[in-house]
Amino acid sequence: MDEEHISDLTGEQNAFHTAYDTTLHYLRTRQQVSKQNLIDVEGELFHLTVYEGQDWGGRGILKNAEIQGQIYAYIAFINEMKKEQGL
Secondary structure (H helix, E strand, O other): OOHHHHOOOOHHHHHHHHHHHHHHHHHHHHHHHOOOOHHHHHHHHHHHHHHHHOOOOOOOHHHHHHHHHHHHHHHHHHHHHHHHOOO
């Protein structure tokens, strides 16, 4: 995310973008260190979406935005993996 635009974001948007960028960086770094299996990464995404749905306590908009950012990062990373594998 461009540093000059961060101040223009709401707290919710900032939480989303920070989580997205951090998670995508983590996934890419982890892939460089130790090749990940597509099925395993998709399983992690599945469990993250289950966690997202367990909002019975009302975790709030910032935490929900963070989880959404993580989910979108996983989706982007999985799409990268599929493209690399020709799927």
